[in-house]
Amino acid sequence: MRIMFGIGFALLLAGAAAAQPLVPPSYTQAQAARGEQAYMSNCASCHGDKLDNGGGDGAPNLVGPAFSQGWGAKPLSELYDYTSANMPASSPASLSPQVYADIVAFLLSKNGVTAGTAELPPDDDRLKSMSGPH
Numbered sequence: 716m717r718i719m720f721g722i723g724f725a726l727l728l729a730g731a732a733a734a735q736p737l738v739p740p741s742y743t744q745a746q747a748a749r750g751e752q753a754y755m756s757n758c759a760s761c762h763g764d765k766l767d768n769g770g771g772d773g774a775p776n777l778v779g780p781a782f783s784q785g786w787g788a789k790p791l792s793e794l795y796d797y798t799s800a801n802m803p804a805s806s807p808a809s810l811s812p813q814v815y816a817d818i819v820a821f822l823l824s825k826n827g828v829t830a831g832t833a834e835l836p837p838d839d840d841r842l843k844s845m846s847g848p849h
């Protein structure tokens with residue numbers, strides 16, 4: 716009986732490892748504050764200083780349901796990778812991985828994700844296990 720219980724438990728662990736549910740992202744308030752500064756210098760000219768495009772010149776909103784529904788359903792690595800590779804649109808991939816992670820932390824803070832005690836890592840593999848903003 717004890718052995719059967721042990722086998723069952725091992726199968727349960729194996730199942731959990733295979734399914735890999737996304738965990739909520741973690742970032743700190745200090746990191747989001749750094750990200751806000753980097754956002755204002757590098758992104759606000761197109762996306763607006765309230766992330767709502769400031770009235771519209773073709774750059775999409777980075778807050779609100781359309782943004783969080785689109786990116787929230789995917790691993791956070793997708794938002795990080797997209798932003799790192801394509802933004803700022805005027806000068807793609809021109810910032811450091813750390814600055815992109817800080818900016819993503821700022822975007823999370825503006826999309827209803829609560830700050831925690833661990834910084835968002837500039838690490839694609841770890842971001843793959845985290846959920847997007849939703």
Ligand code: HEC
Nearest residue numbers: 757758760761762773774775782785798802803804805818
């Ligand atoms: C020169 C103008 C410009 C700048 C500066 C800029 N963007 Fe963009 N951004 C755009 C445009 C235009 C799009 C839409 C691109 C498309 O649909 O192919 C976009 C799309 C995005 C998206 C995808 C939004 C969505 O839901 O599809 C994200 C995220 C984003 N930008 C983040 C940033 C960040 C972060 C920065 C600063 C590091 C930045 N952008 C700087 C013009 C800009």
